[in-house]
Amino acid sequence: MRFTRREALQRGVMLGLFGLSLPLAISTGCADADVCTDPDLLSTAQLSMRETLQFSESSPHGPQRECAGCQFFTTGADAGACGRCQILQGPANPRGHCDSWAQRPKFGRRVMEWGVG
């Protein structure tokens, strides 16, 4: 495949911007990040836990079973930002998932149930 000089320049700029934005997303936990963890920054124990629990940055079970809806997840700066997981003891993607996923309690509904009873 051959590129004109203009196309090569445009592609080079796009790759450069991607190369700059990925580490920034990892380090700042920016909104809607695709990856919240740099494995090089995790301890052996943290890496082992992620592997054991089959953590993935994107839930294979869809949005119903994402980290954002898990009781062990602490939300980041905003809903789409990287947060933290109590089980993994480190950063977690709101769209991620692992085998320890547990439904976050729905307090609003429980309050209504208590009010009736």
Ligand code: SF4
């Ligand atoms: S326990 Fe698993 S599913 Fe729940 S927040 Fe942590 S990594 Fe996500």
